[in-house]
Amino acid sequence: MKSTDFIVARHNLQDCKFIEARLPDANALADETLLIKVDRFAFTANNITYAALGDQLKYWQLFPAPENFGIIPVWGFGEVIASRHPSIETGERLFGYFPMATHLVIEAADVSKRGLRDAAAHRQGVAPVYNAYARVGGDPAYVGRGGDYQALLRPLFMLSFLVDDFLAENDFFGAARVLLSSASSKTAFGLAHLLHTQRPSIRVTGLTSAANVEFVRSLGCYDEIVTYDRVTSLPPDSPVAFVDMAGNSELRANLHRHFGEQMRYSGQIGLTHRSLLTNEPELPGARPTWFFAPDQMRKRAKEWGPGGIEQRFGAAWSDFAPTLAGRLAVVEGRGLAAVKSVYLDTHNGHIRPDQGHILSLWD
Numbered sequence: 001m002k003s004t005d006f007i008v009a010r011h012n013l014q015d016c017k018f019i020e021a022r023l024p025d026a027n028a029l030a031d032e033t034l035l036i037k038v039d040r041f042a043f044t045a046n047n048i049t050y051a052a053l054g055d056q057l058k059y060w061q062l063f064p065a066p067e068n069f070g071i072i073p074v075w076g077f078g079e080v081i082a083s084r085h086p087s088i089e090t091g092e093r094l095f096g097y098f099p100m101a102t103h104l105v106i107e108a109a110d111v112s113k114r115g116l117r118d119a120a121a122h123r124q125g126v127a128p129v130y131n132a133y134a135r136v137g138g139d140p141a142y143v144g145r146g147g148d149y150q151a152l153l154r155p156l157f158m159l160s161f162l163v164d165d166f167l168a169e170n171d172f173f174g175a176a177r178v179l180l181s182s183a184s185s186k187t188a189f190g191l192a193h194l195l196h197t198q199r200p201s202i203r204v205t206g207l208t209s210a211a212n213v214e215f216v217r218s219l220g221c222y223d224e225i226v227t228y229d230r231v232t233s234l235p236p237d238s239p240v241a242f243v244d245m246a247g248n249s250e251l252r253a254n255l256h257r258h259f260g261e262q263m264r265y266s267g268q269i270g271l272t273h274r275s276l277l278t279n280e281p282e283l284p285g286a287r288p289t290w291f292f293a294p295d296q297m298r299k300r301a302k303e304w305g306p307g308g309i310e311q312r313f314g315a316a317w318s319d320f321a322p323t324l325a326g327r328l329a330v331v332e333g334r335g336l337a338a339v340k341s342v343y344l345d346t347h348n349g350h351i352r353p354d355q356g357h358i359l360s361l362w363d
């Protein structure tokens, strides 16, 4: 039996192709092992960032590929098509981290009513969230379009939630204005939604490219929108906190020089623009630091106790999810040509911000 895998050259992401990879026969699976059909998954700039940081953050090790190539991880749904685990039946639906492929073999461990873990040796040593699968068969929130929005936004919204929590916990570092770069991205607008709905004293400023201003305005959660070429028009005399999804050294330098000591927090989250200098100069204001989500999660897990994060995150998601259908159209692409085309368009920054792509290698 074979799986079709979409692989990209690790050091030239434009170079990509499909290959066939051997799978064990369904009737020759090892004990506790599941054969999964990767059914559908979301694809956004976040997945390109996984590829850009594949070596550094070990994303390439999750789904092995031929030398110098990698399989990009994606969030989505799979169906168990063969099972050697006594508690898991064929037909069961899982939500989690999958390869861009037609199939995945999982070594099921820690199986509970709600989920399981892939215990494959090559997948260890990464954050536990990347090896966890939720059993979502009976959950209406994961069906149809609702399921597509979960795949597109839920993992990103966890980051939005943690950054909002971190900023609030630190009294926004004395700032009354938060600047978000790549304001049109899903991760940024999730954060803008939280700030807008829960932090009335905070002014939320979206920084974006000229082409995306109208979309950012339509989201209704930014108090003001400024294009990248106009950031020095912002008033420089009051404290600001900067949450950077773009990863653009020139933009960061402009902002730090413009705000000087009023730049009270400068957090690096994303790399949508992938324009970071290897040696950035010293900048005035707060030192730019990477926001490391697992740190904030560990801290809150300890302080809030078992289920504390899930309960608060669940409440925030329940408020956010109903707004999505009015903000983002789901576009489905099926088959190899569609997958390759959306991948390349996302890599090259040609995706409309008002669309969320759900893909499948299956026609």
Ligand SMILES: NC(=O)c1ccc[n+]([C@@H]2O[C@H](COP(=O)([O-])OP(=O)(O)OC[C@H]3O[C@@H](n4cnc5c(N)ncnc54)[C@H](OP(=O)(O)O)[C@@H]3O)[C@@H](O)[C@H]2O)c1
Residues within 6 Å of the ligand: 044, 045, 046, 047, 049, 050, 155, 156, 159, 181, 182, 183, 184, 185, 186, 187, 188, 207, 208, 209, 212, 245, 246, 269, 270, 271, 272, 273, 291, 293, 346, 347, 348, 349, 350, 352, 353
């Ligand atoms: N650290 C973490 O744990 C974590 C968690 C979640 C997300 N993130 C990061 O947050 C970022 C946003 O992810 P997302 O999935 O939310 O993004 P998305 O919705 O796909 O973002 C699309 C937007 O990103 C900008 N963009 C995308 N590709 C570009 C390109 N090639 N050139 C220039 N601009 C481009 C454009 O925004 P503008 O025109 O507005 O700039 C575009 O509208 C990613 O880098 C992701 O990895 C990090």
